[in-house]
Amino acid sequence: MPIKKELCKNYQRGSCQYGQRCKFLHVTQQQPKSNIFGGGAQSGSYGQQQKSNPYGFGVQNSSQSKGSTDYGSKPNNQFKPFENKWTRFSPIPNTGAPSARQSENQTQATNHKCTDPESCRRIVVEDFENERPLWKLTCYGHLKNAPCDIIGDISYEELRAAAYDDAKRGLSLQSIVERERNLLSSKLVEFENLCKPHAVAPSSTLPNQKPFSGTSSNAFSSFGQLGSSLNMGPPAPLNNGFGQLNSSAPSRQISSAFGTKNMPSENAGFSSNGALRESNPFSPSPSSAQFLRTTNNQSPILSMGLDYTSNANAPAQVAMGVQLATNMQKEDISGDVSIWSKNKWNPGEVPEEAPPDAFVDAV
């Protein structure tokens, strides 16, 4: 039994090497989960399952496994959504019943995580303190197997290809470095925003409502059915939705909240269109929109990501996950178009001209 009432930081992050012996409290946020295994005995076993290995691969935490095997064929860490599934239980005797439970657990894990935004935010903050990789231009998801909280991946090769293209066009190393730095700082701002309390709430609902997460969780339980449904799902509508997505309203909302912060990060990903890259990435929409016009394949696809989240209900989710939706597809939109996405206009705000076409067919 834990002596102190403080929550164990390692356990909350997913795994604690001390397990039962840990002097902090090993409590999972998933209280309902314990029912899967039928009875209160299960909640006690949560601590056993933590086969964390903070020292990395190759350390044999055998004493932990010894204690846990007494519990029989315990499907181990499946029900811990944000756990490092580092376990010694590979030789699980019968994979029949437990596996069904495991997949259920995992389903539940990916389904209803983030019911507590505060704990999710804690995970995020801890991740950023302890597990910040050196490469910053990355997506991020605070739960494994759950969709990203921050999107807009840029790989080494994409950045390099963009730099080589720029250099070919005569840009100096200095301006290339400048552009990369801008990308970096905008991405860092995104990460910082994720740590803030108000920011996490929307993303916490993200996994629940995103249709994509729903399908991915099902994947664990029955891949047979899912394969076909997945195939018919996202790809088809997205293909057809290219034209519509360009002018979808939710993207406009994002633009007001986050400006053009993500423009550069998306720009860099498409090396074939370096021509406009030297314009200040943070310049107003028109120039960036112009850039995006030339990447016909790609810009709609950026909105594709948007489409996933816009299917969910909260507009704020879209703000969180899909900042790339600042892609202003139409060049003629100038000035602050956020007014058109507001639901309620305060006195004095009512615009005098008609909305740009982009907003007319929205919602």
Next chain:
Amino acid sequence: MSTFGTATPGNPNPNNSIEVAQPPSDSVSSLSFSPKANYLVATSWDNQVRCWEIMRSGNAVGSTPKASISHDHPVLCSAWKDDGTTVFSGGCDKQAKMWPLLSGGQPMTVAMHDAPIKELAWIPEMNLLVTGSWDKTMKYWDTRQPNAVHTQVLPDRCYALTVRYPLMVVGTADRSLVVFNLQNPQTEFKRITSPLKYQTRCVAAFPDQQGFLVGSIEGRVGVHHLDDSQQSKNFTFKCHRDGTEIYSVNSLNFHPVHHTFATAGSDGAFNFWDKDSKQRLKAMSRCSQPIPCSAFNNDGSIFAYSVCYDWSKGAENHNPASAKNYIFLHLPQESEVKGKPRVGTSGRK
């Protein structure tokens, strides 16, 4: 970003590996060995695809440059045909070329995309070339025809690809992993989100096709089994970290015989691991530059890895004038790559 290795020059070859002669003049983006003989192909950011013959007698290993072809833009990926006669290469020119180098033939373009081709693979069982691109599609090509046999839309840009018939896994941007059963290639078998939290960097399918490894930029590798009943065997482990610095895992390669695997990272190290006993078999010394790519030869007796800048610290750390690009050959000892039985109890730390 702190500059890499400015404190001391650092040893580019602390493992005393054999250096390949006449390496590329810019970073190496991919390495692949012929499935039939010890021919090594390297693609590079200097737009060239080069081939060396690797001769080995005992512990003496030599390399002879054999031939090379050019693309118009940096080349990102390469693959050999199963008969060891032809090399496919693709890159930033958005094309893939087929080069029948053993017969001395000229390369011809066999694939096109709308954006750079990041990965490609030859599938002998289907007689098709599959290419994955940043245009978010994957295309299958019969090299005798100009048009793709099939175009598969991916959830995002293709970052990594691995094929072990009938298993194919594609890692895309924003942490999607798409699994295909190549007996039914037009349908996604499964689409999952990566078990890792950050950008996917590389994937490798198990030789027994039961699952795959996924490596990310956060110094972590995920071991994922496809079958639901084996989900309990899934785990992730940390690697390529140095104190608080967390480097990316750039390459995952299974040993063709022992089915252990190697990881290579931006920290300049490569390690050998056994996933079944969950042990690290060998940690090699860190080189002074990152290792962007690596490959085993067909019988696992030679492990080739490249030591050169991988852009992990951006353009400001790229110095073409003074950059050194190496390709090294390591001869793994049996203890390094042979699987070990699970270790017994070793007490708590």
